[in-house]
Amino acid sequence: MRYVPNPAAIGLSRGKTGLVGILVPTLAWAWVLEVIRGVAERRERSPYELVLFTTSSQERNEELFGRTLAGGLTDGLLVMLPPGTAEAFTDMQRRGFPVVLIDDRGYHLEFPSVSVTNQHGAYQATRHLLDLGHQRIAVASGPLDYRYNQERLHGVRQALGEAGLALRDELVHAGEPNEAGGGAAAQAFMGLPEPPTAIFAANDLISFGVMAAAAERGLRIPRDLSIVGFDDLPQAALARPALTTVRQPMYRIGLTAVELLLDLVEGRPPSRSRIELETELVIRESTMRREF
Amino acid sequence: MRYVPNPAAIGLSRGKTGLVGILVPTLAWAWVLEVIRGVAERRERSPYELVLFTTSSQERNEELFGRTLAGGLTDGLLVMLPPGTAEAFTDMQRRGFPVVLIDDRGYHLEFPSVSVTNQHGAYQATRHLLDLGHQRIAVASGPLDYRYNQERLHGVRQALGEAGLALRDELVHAGEPNEAGGGAAAQAFMGLPEPPTAIFAANDLISFGVMAAAAERGLRIPRDLSIVGFDDLPQAALARPALTTVRQPMYRIGLTAVELLLDLVEGRPPSRSRIELETELVIRESTMRREF
DNA sequence: CTGAAAGCGCTTACAG
DNA sequence: CTGAAAGCGCTTACAG
DSSP states (O other): OOOOOOHHHHHHHHSOOSEEEEEESOSOSHHHHHHHHHHHHHHTTSSOEEEEEEOOSTTSOHHHHHHHIIIIIOSOEEEOOOTTOOHHHHHHHHTTOOEEEESOTTTOTTSOEEEEOHHHHHHHHHHHHHHTTOOOEEEEEOOTTSHHHHHHHHHHHHHHHHTTOOOOGGGEEEOOSSHHHHHHHHHHHHTSSSOOSEEEESSHHHHHHHHHHHHHTTOOTTTTOEEEEEEOOHHHHHSSSOOEEEEOOHHHHHHHHHHHHHHHHTTOOOSOSEEEEOOEEEOOSSOOOOOO | OOOOOOHHHHHHHHSOOSEEEEEESOSOSHHHHHHHHHHHHHHTTSSOEEEEEEOOSTTSOHHHHHHHIIIIIOSEEEEOOOTTOOHHHHHHHHTTOOEEEESOTTTOTTSOEEEEOHHHHHHHHHHHHHHTTOOOEEEEEOOTTSHHHHHHHHHHHHHHHHTTOOOOGGGEEEOOSSHHHHHHHHHHHHTSSSOOSEEEESSHHHHHHHHHHHHHTTOOTTTTOEEEEEEOOHHHHHSSSOOEEEEOOHHHHHHHHHHHHHHHHTTOOOSOSEEEEOOEEEOOSSOOOOOO
16 A cells, blocks of 8 residues: 555666756756756656756766766766767767757757757847947857857857948957856957947856946946847846846756657657757847947 | 666665655745755765755645655655645654755754754844834744744844834734735735834845835835845845845755765764754845934 | 675566 | 566675
């Protein structure tokens, strides 16, 4: 009556563990947590439990993961992949172990994946700035070895190109994907003979760094400088001024990714294995018509 | 060479699974995520993996959990316990299964637990308001069947008592622990013949609701009304005005709780089994000297 | 000290 | 259709 089957025994005899894993680089980023929330809530309607793997300490490298995971701890894995750490997972994937990549559809064409329209999002953001009369638009990017940063840069180039403008080298800064990187970018741009009138930042944290650095130099946002971010973190709406940004549907990314993974784990052919979700431009207070 | 032992087989033969679980009511609350971050990062330095259980859908009730978990999925469990759902865990605990409660040391005296100085935090917040000259101080509480809300209320009473003041019934409102509850409390208080000049809210979300409702009525914060919250959510520092609040060390709660759990799981006698962490009053912009 | 066997608690293919 | 047996991949107590 109060019988509870032993999961380890079931796992051993059936060759399935009833666990599904998610591997994240860190839990310190708000958007990672939103993805996990999407995963966890969708998972509740499935018989699988969720194992949370983190890689924030360097010791747990890809080999360790390849082992732990390929060894049969989980039946399938969601991966937010840091660049250059794909080999172990490629191997797992080849042996038929279900792996779904989140937000990295570029590098590993053989993997099922869920990502967002990075290029189109950046395109929309840039169009918004162009529509407001801005011509000198700079890009405060994160590291360009991340595929999605490349895609966002392409989106900016595309919009500028359609307007007959080129993106000059001095108006692109690739640095850390956080406030410090934004500060560095702002400093570089503001030292230019002709500083930009608007900045597209590859994520919201960079935007906040730009805003802080601009404020320090006495620049008023958006009057003196328009800023668009990317992500729509919870802080974006609360910042002063509230940040215009490209929203990523983090929760839906997580939800979609588990659904795809569960299909693979249970042997159902998924309807699509490379899914791209729409971003959305959220216009708030940090952008305005160019007045000078 | 590339041998990877099978966790299910190890688990079956050794009677240990190498997994440790955390059961949370929801992932929608920022502070829950901070606790998880503390747990996950501390866990990295251990051989255990982390299973994330959520109860946000009502279907997964305590019995289901008692079964899944007692059945041997994990070697130990961290529990953020909703009130009145303790029975299954009490049972597990009695049978020697390691369970550590987070933030609920009141109800279940037999459990190891990690909590914060709720009463003292509220005491400090209230003292701060008294020091600013406030005499009519109201409490916008969450549900009083949560032990920590009771403790916070006691802290307020204690500070008022020391100042020779009593907390009158009409100055206590217990409602939902969110913005809506804060709005309702504000409405109740502002309709009073003698409205309060300061409000202690049992959490930050309630504070935000109070602030919004006050703003709607044309009250300026802190000039017309001082507000203190509890939690120090990320939004607290970004709110307008920035919220004075009692900080809970969420990250450290998580970290401390896993350490305690790992001690129990590995049979080490923990140094302390009922741990209370210090809160800290963070004074920002939402409180000021009473001027009328 | 080494190595073969039993056992952990299930599932499933198979004999009756 | 029912029930006893084999097997999943380890660990560990035990025989040699």
